[in-house]
Amino acid sequence: MKQMIVHCEPKQTQMALMEEGKLVEFAVERSHNHSLVGSFYKGRVVNVLPGMQAAFVDIGHKKNAFLYVDDVLHPHLDKQPKEKPSIDELLRVGQEVVVQVMKEPLGSKGPRVTTHFSLPGRWVVFMPNADYVAVSKKVSKEHERSRLKMLGEEIRHAGEGIIMRTVSEEEHPEAIAGDLSLLREQWRKIQKRADASCAPSLLHQDLSIVQRFIRDVFDPQQDELQIDSAKEAKEAEMFLEEIAHGSHLPVKVYHGQEHIFKSFGIQEQMERDFSRKVILESGGSIVWDQTEALTVVDVNTGKYIGGDSLEDTVTRTNLLAAEEIARLIRLRDVGGIIIVDFIDMEMDQHRQDVVDRLEAGMSKDRTKSHVVGWTKLGLLELTRKKVRDDTAMLFTKPCDTCDGTGKINLLGIH
Structure with missing residues (x-):
């Protein structure tokens, strides 16, 4: 059994994931600093560097995004040229290009982007241009892998790619096909916005932290969700109904006097871990x-x-x-x-x-x-x-006294 414990504040949301009473994941999302990973942008190429086999793309952030040559080629290896072309044969300065963020900005580096697009759903990951079907390695039964592979080939359109996620194991074909239809429509909207937008512009932002964890790791039949905000709890219920029709999400609104993380022993585990x-x-x-x-x-x-x-x-x-x-x-x-x-x-x-x-x-x-x-x-x-x-x-920041060789602990409930 898993528990999602969510603490909501006006400017940030904190989410703790517990498995059998142990803290296994923790994430923070600030309202002014939404995660970029998974988001789509229409950008403009500002620099092409053959010596690095990469280009830098302006997507509207402080630091230009890094686009490597492998992320410009076709996502299916069999459809790539035998000899890798130079990046300046594929892109030119001033060219507008749709990209998806695959890595957040880290340190002095800007975000890393790709043209190998993917849209994750509840049961499948939709790749508009990949032209293949894959099944999660965590699906171990050979007959189930074969079933999912055949189903993927049946429901995909020519040129599309699909990855059957682990949770799709034993899932009904109609649910999987419905998930794919939603993602296909989402991709159409992104393309429509791209046609109508000028670079740089945001075309599609990935889900909120709570919605991502519900989509990716939550089993509504046996897991539990505790949120200390009635508004966020209602939004979580509506989201699951949208992605998994008929599922009942056991959402509980926390009304305790002490901090929700303290009540569930999360604060104590965080201080240790x-x-x-x-x-x-x-x-x-x-x-x-x-x-x-x-x-x-x-x-x-x-x-x-x-x-x-x-x-x-x-x-x-x-x-x-x-x-x-x-x-x-x-x-x-x-x-x-x-x-x-x-x-x-x-x-x-x-x-x-x-x-x-x-x-x-x-x-x-x-x-x-x-x-x-x-x-x-x-x-x-x-x-x-x-x-x-x-x-x-x-939870740490560089120490001014020792010029960054030590860290100051910021951990604590606020």
Whole structure:
């Protein structure tokens, strides 16, 4: 069972996702700073750089968007030229182009954009120009994968692409086809606005934070939604009715006297989970350090001495740490290169057990990740797609006294 706990303020909305009582995702959306990812813009090419195989596109924000050559070519690999053309053969300065944001502005970099358009729905992801059908890897039953693949081929139009999402497993064909029809109509509206607009202009903005989580992770049959705003609760009910007709969303309006995050134990978990040093239930610990290029996680036995032997103690600590690290990577929304310094183990099987435990935990994550493997120095290397700044950045700021080598904790209920 999952719980979505939502705290609403005039200028921002905070959302916490709980699984079996544990905090697994946290997100903040400010009214003046809506997430750009997923939004469509009509932009104007302001610079074409053959040496970088990229172009910069003005979409109306402070920093121009970055458009790489691979994101200009056809989204289907089989329809791309055998030899990659130069970016200046595809785009020219002053050209108007419709793009979709795939990465938020990070640090000194502007947003990254693509022409490989995708519109996610409840059951499917619609790709107007991709010309293929794919099924989520998390759908494991072979007969169900075949059914969804065949259904996708039946309901798509020529040239269109569809990804069958995990939640489409065992879903009725009419519901999936209806979802596709809504997304197809949404794409028509975007095209119509693009034809009528001058660059730069916003053509389509992705859903609000609450609506995105309802669409992507919420099961109305067994999950729960608590919101401390009657207005937002009503909007959530209307949204689910729109995307999943006949579904009953168990929305509860929170009327408690204390802060909703405090009432559900979220504040206490956040203070623990966003600390530099996180203590494991066994007494061991994991320490997080972040640089511009990568995140480093160090595992220690701490006070845990409970194994039958040193190897047993170390392995148990590492297994617990792997499970917790997978959850915290998802919660903190860590992206890029991640290096984990597990405690040294002698047996290859124990090292594989740790990798398996980490991969099992990260399989629950909606953001694409990959466990690369052990380095020659005995460190475990993994990567996770970086879409926006880490969530932990919301709760710290550089320290003026030490010129940014330390952080000031801003975590707390406001």
